[in-house]
Amino acid sequence: MQISRQKKMEMLRSLLLSRRFEEELTELCKIEHKIPGMMILCTGQEAVGAGVCAALQPEDVIVTNHRSHSHLLAKGADPNALMAEILGKRTGCNKGKSGTLHMAVPEVNALCTTTVVGGGPPIAVGIGFAQQYRQEERVTVCFIGDGAANEGSVHEALNLASVWALPVIFVCENNRYAGAQRYEEHTKAPNIADRAAGYAIPGVVVDGNDALAVYRSALDARARAVNGDGPTLIEYKTYRWRGHGEADCQLYQPKDEIAAWQAMCPIPKLRGDMLAQGVISEDELREMETRIDAVVKDAVRFAEKSPYPEPNEALEDVFAGS
Amino acid sequence: MQSFGMGQAINQALREEMLRDAGVFLAGEGVGVGIHSSPMLPTAGLLDAFGAGRVKDTPVSEAAIAGLAVGASVAGLRPVVEIMFNPFFTLASDMIVNHAAKLRYLSGGKSAFPLVVRIKSGAGFGAGCQHSHNLEAWAAHCPGLKVVMPSTPADAKGLLKSAIRDPDPVVFIEDMMLYFVPGPVPETDYLIPIGQADVKRQGNDVTVVTWSKMVGVALKAADQIAREGIDLEVVDLRTLVPMDKKTLIESVRKTGRLVVLHEATRTGGFAGEVAAVVMEAAFDHLKAPLRRVTGPDIPVPASPPLERFYIPSEDDLIAAVKEIVR
Ligand SMILES: Cc1ncc(C[n+]2csc(CCOP(=O)(O)OP(=O)(O)O)c2C)c(N)n1
Numbered sequence: 001m002q003i004s005r006q007k008k009m010e011m012l013r014s015l016l017l018s019r020r021f022e023e024e025l026t027e028l029c030k031i032e033h034k035i036p037g038m039m040i041l042c043t044g045q046e047a048v049g050a051g052v053c054a055a056l057q058p059e060d061v062i063v064t065n066h067r068s069h070s071h072l073l074a075k076g077a078d079p080n081a082l083m084a085e086i087l088g089k090r091t092g093c094n095k096g097k098s099g100t101l102h103m104a105v106p107e108v109n110a111l112c113t114t115t116v117v118g119g120g121p122p123i124a125v126g127i128g129f130a131q132q133y134r135q136e137e138r139v140t141v142c143f144i145g146d147g148a149a150n151e152g153s154v155h156e157a158l159n160l161a162s163v164w165a166l167p168v169i170f171v172c173e174n175n176r177y178a179g180a181q182r183y184e185e186h187t188k189a190p191n192i193a194d195r196a197a198g199y200a201i202p203g204v205v206v207d208g209n210d211a212l213a214v215y216r217s218a219l220d221a222r223a224r225a226v227n228g229d230g231p232t233l234i235e236y237k238t239y240r241w242r243g244h245g246e247a248d249c250q251l252y253q254p255k256d257e258i259a260a261w262q263a264m265c266p267i268p269k270l271r272g273d274m275l276a277q278g279v280i281s282e283d284e285l286r287e288m289e290t291r292i293d294a295v296v297k298d299a300v301r302f303a304e305k306s307p308y309p310e311p312n313e314a315l316e317d318v319f320a321g322s
Numbered sequence: 323m324q325s326f327g328m329g330q331a332i333n334q335a336l337r338e339e340m341l342r343d344a345g346v347f348l349a350g351e352g353v354g355v356g357i358h359s360s361p362m363l364p365t366a367g368l369l370d371a372f373g374a375g376r377v378k379d380t381p382v383s384e385a386a387i388a389g390l391a392v393g394a395s396v397a398g399l400r401p402v403v404e405i406m407f408n409p410f411f412t413l414a415s416d417m418i419v420n421h422a423a424k425l426r427y428l429s430g431g432k433s434a435f436p437l438v439v440r441i442k443s444g445a446g447f448g449a450g451c452q453h454s455h456n457l458e459a460w461a462a463h464c465p466g467l468k469v470v471m472p473s474t475p476a477d478a479k480g481l482l483k484s485a486i487r488d489p490d491p492v493v494f495i496e497d498m499m500l501y502f503v504p505g506p507v508p509e510t511d512y513l514i515p516i517g518q519a520d521v522k523r524q525g526n527d528v529t530v531v532t533w534s535k536m537v538g539v540a541l542k543a544a545d546q547i548a549r550e551g552i553d554l555e556v557v558d559l560r561t562l563v564p565m566d567k568k569t570l571i572e573s574v575r576k577t578g579r580l581v582v583l584h585e586a587t588r589t590g591g592f593a594g595e596v597a598a599v600v601m602e603a604a605f606d607h608l609k610a611p612l613r614r615v616t617g618p619d620i621p622v623p624a625s626p627p628l629e630r631f632y633i634p635s636e637d638d639l640i641a642a643v644k645e646i647v648r
Contacts, residue, residue, distance in 0.1 A: 036626050037448030088448075088625030099450045099624025115452045116410065117382050150381040151413070178382050180355045186381035248357040311631035314623050 001219075003212060005279050007054055011211045012274060013288060014050035015267050018070035019043065020296045021079060025069075025086065028300070029246040036088045037099045042067045044209075044241035047266035048173050049074040051214025052141055055222055059109060061131075061140040063124045066101050066115040067173070071143055077105040083299035089306035096309045097317065118151025120144055121170060125157045128166035128231075139167040139225040141218075146235075147178020149192045158233065162199040165230035169221045172233065173208065175240040180252045193235035201231050208236025209266040212273070239264075324509055329501030331475035332364040332440075335482040336402065338511060340372055343400055346486060349378040349390055350404030350440075362501055364440070365404070384410050388417030388439065395437040396425070400486060408443035408495065409455045422491040423466030437492070438485045444497035444535055445585060445633050451621030454629075456586035461493040462562045462595070468492045468516055469562040473537035475505045477560055480514030488516060497535040497585075519566035521573065525555035528643050529573040531596050532583040533559040536634065540583055543636040543643070552647055562592055570596065571603045578609035581642050585634060588616040610646035615639050 022041045028034045042049070049070030053062070056075070064071040072082060077093065085092025086100045093105050101115040112123050124142035131138040148154060149172055161168045172192045176183050189195070196203025202224070206217045214236060221232035239261035243250045250258070274280045280288075316322060340346045354369035354377045361367065369377040380387050384405060391401040405411050411418070422435045445454040462469045468490055472478040478496070485492040522537055523544050530540045537558045544554035557573050559565065574580050580600055582593035593614040600612065615638050622632050 033626075036629075037450065037624055088627075090625075092625075096625030096628055097450070097621075097623045099448060101450055101624070102452060115450075116413075118413075147382040150383045152383070152385050153413075179352050180357045181352070181379055181381070185379065244357045249359065251359055252355050252357075308627045309625055311627045314620055314628040314631045315618060318620050 001216060003215065007215065008212070008270070008274055008279050011050045011054050011215065012270055012280070013292065014053065014070070014074040015046045015211060015270060016289060016292045017079070017295065018046040018049065018073050019267060020292050021073060021299070022069055024296050024300055026242070026246065035086060035100075037101070039100060039246040040066050040244065041242045041246070042070045044261065044265065045173055045175055045238045046070040047211040047214050047270070048171065048208050048236045048238060051211040052171055052218040054215050055218035056139070056141065059136075059138050060222075061109045061111050061127050061138065063112045063114075063120045063127065063140060063142040064110065065113065065117070065120055065143055065145065065148065067145065068103060068113050068143075072103060072105055072110050075105070075110050076108040077110060079295055079299040080302040081105070083303040084306050087303040088308060089303055090309040090313070091302070091306040095313065095317070117148045118144070118153040121154045121157030124168050124170070125161050125166060128161060128168035129164070131167050132164070137226045139169055139222050141169045141171055143171045143173060145178060146172060146174040146176070146183055146192055147181065147186060149195070150186060158195070158199045158201070158231070161231040162201045165228060167225035168231045169218065169225060170231060170233045172235045173238060174235050175238050177240050177244070177253065179244050182252070191235055193233055196233040199233075201233060203233045203235070205235050205237065208238030209264050209269060211266055211270045323506040325504050325506050326475060327362055327500065327502045327504050328472065328475045328478045328496065329362045329364050331479040331507045332482055332496065333366060333368070334507065335479045335486075336365065336368060337371065339483055339486045340368070340376065345398065346400040346402060347376045347378065347394075348402050348404070349380050349387055351380055351382055351387075351406050353377060353404050354379040364496070364501070384413035385417060388414035388422070391437040391439065392417050392421045392425075392435060395435045396433050400436055402438045402440060402486060405439060405441045407453045408441050408457050409452050411441055411457055411461070414439070418467065418491065418493070419464050423464050426490070427466060434489055435491045436489050438482070439491070439493050441493065441495045442498050443495050444499055445617075445622045445629060446499050448624055448626065448629060450624035454622040456584070456617070458495055458562055459586060459590060459592045462592055466491065467563065469495070470516060470560065471495045471534040471562060472560060473500070473522070473534050473558050475507045477514055477520065479507055480512050481516065481560065483511070484513045484516050487513070492516070495534065499535055503538070514560070517561050517564040517566055519569040520558045520560055521555065521569065522558045523554065523556040525553040525577065527553040527577055527647060528579040528581060529555045529557055529577045530581050530583055530639065531557045531559060531570060533562065534585070536583045536585055539634065539636055540639060543639040546636060547640050547643060552643060554643065559596070565599065567599055567603065571600065574600050574604045575607045578607055579646050580608065580612040581615060581639065581646070582612070583615045583634060583639055585617050587619050588614060589619050591616050613642040613646055615642045
């Protein structure tokens with residue numbers, strides 16, 4: 001399948017934006033009290049969000065988890081609003097209620113983010129059901145980690161989605177770790193995708209650092225879903241460069257393993273392809289990078305100069321109209 | 323005496339109980355290898371000391387972790403399992419609420435479930451409400467569960483050792499901020515009975531009943547307001563179920579005034595239970611209406627000023643005290 005220049009540019013932009021955004025967060029985390037709470041980054045895994053979201057229409061829905069930055073940015077969320085939310089500001093996409101972990105951006109159909117591991121898939125079933133019920137040609141993508149796949153809720157969701165042929169794409173980002181636990185310590189089966197057989201749905205394993213491969217597999221799953229053929233379980237093999245949170249020293253993660261995966265970084269891969277095939281020129285690339293750098297710096301400036309919420313704004317939003 | 327935070331005190335209790343009883347084992351997400359290697363944390367070093375046979379890192383599977391405890395306990399072991407953050411108790415709760423708590427009763431007393439569920443809890447680390455949610459009242463509302471919430475390292479050690487030796491399921495809730503607040507801890511093998519409150523400060527004017535992290539808030543408030551000549555008695559409940567009604571009621575009879583303080587949200591919170599117990603047993607001794615100082619009825623927000631607003635403070639307590647001593 002030929003992938004258009006426009007799609008490739010979109011994915012490259014998305015990869016670069018997510019990387020720059022998170023590099024900035026790594027720096028901000030070094031400044032005391034700048035960022036409240038935890039900071040969980042997807043650095044190194046950006047090709048999954050970029051490739052999957054490039055295969056979606058704006059009206060398609062995503063449900064994401066604690067490692068959401070690249071998913072949200074790739075779906076088109078406003079970097080200013082995300083950055084402000086992460087810094088706990090009133091101008092954040094969720095008025096400071098969420099912080100980095102559960103940012104919901106319904107404006108771009110990122111309808112739900114849950115940081116309860118395994119909480120996403122049953123919700124995605126509900127959204128997929130609504131899409132099927134209204135006979136929309138829409139799909140719902142649910143991002144989970146390899147660790148999440150061991151929650152019972154994920155099994156229940158996969159089974160129900162399969163039985164009812166719901167338009168849901170279950171995306172497992174296998175980044176080799178769940179907290180401090182290596183994949184082999186929490187799962188015996190070599191692939192999470194192998195479980196699909198138990199639900200009689202397709203299970204595919206894809207190189208999660210290859211944005212174009214990610215894109216193609218997501219496009220296939222989308223076609224199946226809108227045809228009424230039901231869900232797909234896609235497992236993207238990728239790697240977590242940073243710890244489970246910026247306070248994690250990654251003592252359990254071998255240094256040479258990190259280095260080996262860094263050598264397979266998704267950005268040079270796509271960029272190299274595009275340069276070699278003349279899809280993008282060096283000049284265009286530099287210009288794209290400069291623009292993205294400005295977008296991220298603006299987001300930080302915007303977030304920093306935004307006010308914190310007033311304390312009693314904590315009382316708002318518990319119920320509709322409160 | 324040795325001095326360290328509650329994290330290390332719990333660690334010492336676990337270590338001592340594992341040495342004492344070969345049936346005691348640990349399980350949970352990251353109880354062996356965690357992302358943090360600080361010696362201040364409850365299970366630090368235990369994998370090295372006891373091996374992977376007794377310190378079990380589990381997959382992310384709360385229902386299975388809780389079920390493991392239910393099954394292993396009825397089969398004669400002494401499981402101590404960990405739920406990483408209190409909100410995830412909801413995923414473990416079928417096994418704990420519908421099984422651990424009920425199956426002894428259903429068996430006519432023939433089956434026993436001597437298990438401990440350690441739950442890390444408390445607001446104040448900026449993670450938002452899917453990580454911060456105090457659910458002690460839920461556990462306390464479920465007959466068949468004992469509920470312990472220590473406030474000091476020494477209490478935590480003595481209470482956890484009792485919990486592990488207890489023949490019944492115990493929900494042991496640890497406020498994570500207390501892991502880092504040092505205090506004296508006896509080196510000896512000592513037990514603090516489950517169901518015994520502790521008067522952490524003697525006083526004559528107002529009884530403050532509280533537990534866990536809020537005990538520290540109450541003690542600080544007591545020091546401040548003492549300068550204005552108001553003398554607080556601070557009763558640390560330590561165990562919500564079974565509740566030490568005797569200590570509580572004696573204190574209220576002495577002072578004639580009651581404020582109940584907890585971090586959890588107000589509606590349906592455990593303060594309501596404490597208040598009702600006092601009204602039933604000591605109404606005639608009250609010189610003023612009782613007061614509750616609690617978190618507001620909202621999920622815990624992430625942004626720092628919002629989260630600070632949520633957590634009850636010394637000032638909130640002092641204001642409530644002043645309302646009823648006037
Ligand atoms: C129900 C539940 N249990 C535990 C946690 C704590 N926790 C947060 S992320 C995580 C690991 C998840 O691993 P994985 O699903 O592989 O996602 P990754 O972090 O690797 O992206 C854990 C245990 C949680 N948030 N929710």
